[in-house]
Amino acid sequence: MKRIVLLSCALMSAPSWAINKCVAPDGRTIYQAAPCAGEAKASEIAVQKAPPSTTIPxxxxxxxxxxxxxxxxxxxxxxxxxxxxxxxxxxxxxxxxxxxxxxxxxxxxxxxxxxxxxxxxxxxxxxxxxxxxxxxxxxxxxxxxxxxxxxxx
Incomplete structure (x- = not known):
């Protein structure tokens, strides 16, 4: 679920910050703002700003x-x-x-x-x-x- 949200955000507009996806040696996946620590495998996910809200007529x-x-x-x-x-x-x-x-x-x-x-x-x-x-x-x-x-x- 988190992946879908993050990927849909990535496709909407230019990135405003990055989130690191860290896979620990025991297989746990952790999402965090800081770089991955130790032997964790890292990949960076770009998170997009939400589109501007529209006013309701x-x-x-x-x-x-x-x-x-x-x-x-x-x-x-x-x-x-x-x-x-x-x-x-x-x-x-x-x-x-x-x-x-x-x-x-x-x-x-x-x-x-x-x-x-x-x-x-x-x-x-x-x-x-x-x-x-x-x-x-x-x-x-x-x-x-x-x-x-x-x-x-």
Whole structure:
């Protein structure tokens, strides 16, 4: 790959500096600015200056800006869909966890130990609800931010 780049540079214009290609006695190839040391076989490669950069026409700049705006919009829409799908998964997970806890509540005995266990399960249900509400609210805040950002453009 290096050879192709160096050779293509050599064909483009007059050389501006040289690079030495050194092949060490063990067969390793090294490219360096300094002359080869010791018993390394040397060959000089001329490196060309890059052609002068061209300015981008104004109409092309406008197209580039338009494409960048479209790409930003598409990325924003992708993120929104991803966050909305995440909210759906969170809601489903919350429902599943709450159903499992409700099912366990059915087995609570009608005594002090059963009432304590039932209270513990209720506390756990509140924690599950709180956890998923926070996750969903965070996603919704990000969705709202992305939508507002899209409206500004």
């Amino acid at each position: 104004i109409d092309t700049q406008a197209e580039i800006k338009q494409l960048q705006q479209r790409a930003a919009k598409a990325e924003r829409e992708r993120k929104i869909k991803e966050l909305e799908a995440g909210n759906s998964r969170y809601r489903q997970s919350m429902t599943d966890e709450l159903d499992a806890l409700r099912n366990r509540k059915r087995f609570a005995n009608n005594n002090l130990a059963g009432a304590t266990w039932e209270q513990s399960l209720s506390d756990e249900m509140n924690a599950v609800t709180s956890k998923y509400d926070t996750l969903i609210r965070d996603n919704q805040t990000e969705i709202d931010r992305l939508r507002k950002e899209g409206e500004k453009e």
